[in-house]
Amino acid sequence: MVRTPAPLRWLLRVVTIGYLFMLIAWPVSLVVRTTFEGGLANLQTALSDPEVVHALQMTGIVAGVAVVANLLFGVGISLLLVRYEFPGKRVLSTLIDVPLSVSPVVVGLALLLVYNSRDGWLGRPLDAAGLQVIFATPGMVMATVFVALPLVIREVVPVLEEVGDEQEQAARSLGANGVQTFWRVTLPSIKWAVVYGVVLSLARSLGEFGAVKIVSGNVVEKTQTTTLVVEQTYQNFEQGTAYAAAFLLAFASVLCIVIVSILRPKDPA
């Protein structure tokens, strides 16, 4: 390998570390410090506020359901994309990535247009059947599922391609049925990819803001999630509560990412 000359090496080091420190490390550490400025007082105030507690529960429910939905859909569609041939496969695999780059606000608007109970294509019949989607939990779950949709698939598809299907063929030729093959052969080989996908989806789901803001209507103690509480309390000058709620969210999300980075190098696949 060609060595970078020493002065250039030091310049690059200083510039990149400086940039990352000023843009990320310092601001993040400031928020942590502000949160714990008066000891645990901020966290205690936040956790004794019924609005915050309700929002934390809401975030837990919405993120939990969204992750399970994305787990089932993600593993299923990955198997279909890798192991089967069908018309439109290439288009589908491209379309699946679209939620990654669509603005959360556009996601919210899109769901609002179709599922609102006043004039939505699907919202009106659903409302007549007694199911309210927009300004209620189902809509918030859908928005969260939408934004985190490709994460499991992007983890699982490459691993499925890498392991090939020899073992599955062998299992089948020895008389295993489809369900047995999946549980005994396929799933163990993609186990870690599924775990990464789930953890990443969880981090993304906990932090969703824009899409949920539109479809939830942001009703205090009803459809308000933690990210919405952070915005509201900050704008109401309740800085302590805002920082504490933000810290809880950030802690959970960063924990997810740290878990992934610890698990990853041990993965042989």
Place this chain on the structure above:
Amino acid sequence: MSTVVTRVPGRVARRRRSPRTGALGVTSGLGLGVAMLWFSLLVLIPLTAVVATTVGGGWDSFVAALTNEQTAAAVRLTVEQSLLVTAVNVVMGTAIAWVLVRDRFWGRAALDVVIDIPFALPTIVAGLVLLALYGPGSPLGVDVANTGSAVFLALAFVTLPFVVRTVQPVLEELEHDAEEAAASLGATGLTTFRRIILPSLAPAIAAGAALSFARGISEYGSLVLLSGNLPLKTEVASVRVLTYVENGDPAAAAAVATIMLAVAVTVIVLLDVLQRRVARRG
């Protein structure tokens, strides 16, 4: 989420295609049906509704929505700042990836974790984090809150990992033979970088830049607290969409959203093409 982007497009070349792909049976056919139904209800129909609402409003109201002074200013600001941030990311992202792969020093592993923070942090928290250092009460005495620089700062924060995480794996797997050959033939470090290394990195840099531009265009959460959403000054496209929604004007909201959607889809298709080209070459 490092893993979200690392796969475009560097690692593709190594991938082994699975030897056989079967035709659909009864169970898998049914599975595909259910998956497609879910995907349509969740993604395809709603996104179609955005475009349909725009088309239904007619060409005149589409133009009217986009030429509205406030909307036009918001779109211009969004595109300008996204381009600027993407340019910064191309340079800084490549430099950071270079340092992470080619340099060895104490604390390098910590840098690797720091780069994932913008992906992990909820966007609203990202805004709050930046306000702590660059808002009112900044320990540096720098207050960019409610200015155009706030938009740049927020976008720089949330898009930082894209170029780093697309370039890094490619740089790691780059063979050193060509570099050594160039050096032994008397090429200077700069020439080697420009003629040998940069061309191999170019697809990855392009992919990272495209992702970072798309993210810049679509960003909302990190700007809410930081930029103040001042009309004609710091308001971005996504905020305009939200304002139209709140004012009960879905047709205008859909008009702006359609433009944003077009950018998003273009970027995804571009990445797909890049990925396939790299895979073919490898």
